[in-house]
Amino acid sequence: MKKAVVIVAAGLIGFLSLLPKAQAVDKVYSPIVEGKGVKEIEVRGSYAFDNRARQNNARTQKYAVGYGVTDHWFTEMYGEFAQAPDENGVMSKPKFTNLIWENRYQLFEQGQYWLDAGLYLEYEKSFEHDHADNLEGKILLEKSLPHFTHTANLIVEKEVMAHAKKETEAGVAWSSRYRLSRSIEPGFEYHVDFGEVRLHEPYNKQKYQVGPALYGKVRKVHYELVYLFGISPASPDGMLKWNLELEF
């Protein structure tokens, strides 16, 4: 379970991008980086439930390899496979849609100041001929208390290259968890997609999702399991998402 696994995982790359793209809900990122020289394999996915045929059963699967470049900079390469239904609910075949390069930078040591903070920068290369590439930036904030950890991501993204929309989009993601034990940390997540910022999209076009979450670490595997309820009309009625990370 060493370099060979990393090489194999790199060949399986998949990246997140449902059709339509706005359905994608990312994980809530901590600003705390794993450390220099850490190698990581990650698998994550999502599954949408909705009474609208166009969104029901849409799914993504994402595969990644990551590496701790320094004590404060962690980089990952993701690939995505996605399946989405058409207007009649007929599922497409799984296809490779995007390749992403993701970077997290931890600004200072955990606990050094009142709030932990970091930066996130991602470039998403689309492999679909009529889709734009995407550039995404986030401010990562985290506050740890004796038994609780609260994490917030402030998100800005912009399509670039061919077929790109002109407008910048914004969103917020929040996670709170109770540190019950190393292997079980119950909590919740809250995700908001405001849409295109300058257009001041009305509430019924923005996406608001909230729901319970379970986090933890079993041996060397971090896991996350989240169910989000859509609480605005544009959101899917429900979304299940999961994440597994192995560090070595």
Next chain:
Amino acid sequence: MGIIGTRFWVSLGLGILVWVPVLALAATMPEYTLTIKEHRFDPAQIIIPANTKVKLVIDNQDAAAEEFESFELNREKVVAGKHKIIVFVGPVKAGSYKYFGDFHKDTAQGTIVVK
């Protein structure tokens, strides 16, 4: 003195008021060194003051990486081989807090006693 000059001096004054105590606190923060050698922490137990933030320097003298982890202290960070990291701990209440090296759990164990 013009408006721009006034703003400059007010900003400078506020900055001094904020940062002098912060820097003073950092300068007086207790510091401890934990050495990793042959997959063991040395010392295996350290004593730190209660309700005080402290700075731990984790010095990994082995060639292999180790992961400094403590669920009680909410800290998890990999130390590369022949490398040092800094971990801030606290302020925490009096008690005993375990930590371990997740890559060599059998031998890399330790306790931070807070008094």
